[in-house]
Amino acid sequence: MGELGPDEGAENTYSLRPGLQHRFKSSTVKECIRAILKEKLANVQYIPEEMPELTKSLSETIKDRLKEEGFDRYKMVVQVVIGEQRGEGVNMAARCFWDADTDSCAHHVFMNDSLFCVVAAFGCFYY
Amino acid sequence: MEEFHPHNDEMIFNADEAHNIVKECIESVLGKADYNQNKVNQWTAAIVEQSLTHLVKLGKTYKYIVTCAVMQRSGAGLHTASSCFWDTTTDGTCTVRWENRTMNCIVNVFAVAILL
Numbered sequence: 223m224g225e226l227g228p229d230e231g232a233e234n235t236y237s238l239r240p241g242l243q244h245r246f247k248s249s250t251v252k253e254c255i256r257a258i259l260k261e262k263l264a265n266v267q268y269i270p271e272e273m274p275e276l277t278k279s280l281s282e283t284i285k286d287r288l289k290e291e292g293f294d295r296y297k298m299v300v301q302v303v304i305g306e307q308r309g310e311g312v313n314m315a316a317r318c319f320w321d322a323d324t325d326s327c328a329h330h331v332f333m334n335d336s337l338f339c340v341v342a343a344f345g346c347f348y349y
Numbered sequence: 350m351e352e353f354h355p356h357n358d359e360m361i362f363n364a365d366e367a368h369n370i371v372k373e374c375i376e377s378v379l380g381k382a383d384y385n386q387n388k389v390n391q392w393t394a395a396i397v398e399q400s401l402t403h404l405v406k407l408g409k410t411y412k413y414i415v416t417c418a419v420m421q422r423s424g425a426g427l428h429t430a431s432s433c434f435w436d437t438t439t440d441g442t443c444t445v446r447w448e449n450r451t452m453n454c455i456v457n458v459f460a461v462a463i464l465l
Contacts, residue, residue: 288434299461301416301431306425310421310423313389342416
């Protein structure tokens, strides 16, 4: 029989809940999003031909940045909406069916003279 | 308690089913209405809540995220993109676009699987 280490028997190491440090914190994520939008959209004008590429690349960038933040065992969804500023009314809502203890979301709205951009990031813990 | 389907090996997100559910919810809330700034808040909330309730009634072991954007039709452009970091075999998304004379509505459903 193999030798057991100093502790008798194995300890449970599979955690069913994220630790406090590893939670998908709204404030941290919102800050990330705000910084990226400020950097990428500062002087951008709304040009219809370029917008599809920009929205896609922005969502990829934000997703990669969140991966680097180190939210282990979290599945993430990032949604980016960019629209032209013409004074029209827009309303957005979201509802989620999840475990409120472990899962969370963050959103940020960026506006300049020619466009507005809404980013919503959701994180779901993978048990 | 509604039916509960335990995890089986072939769990895939059924996008068509979700599409139909969401479409019905939008029709029932917005139907023939015109864009009304006072009511649009209630509409978006109603759409997401009803869609979520119906999706949950399917009884599958999924976490759902439903987002809805309602816009006035004034000729302005709108672009949406989303990027997801998940298990592509079990998780999925579905987008429903709907419009009438005075407004556009876009609903996104993201479904993240729970493995038991």
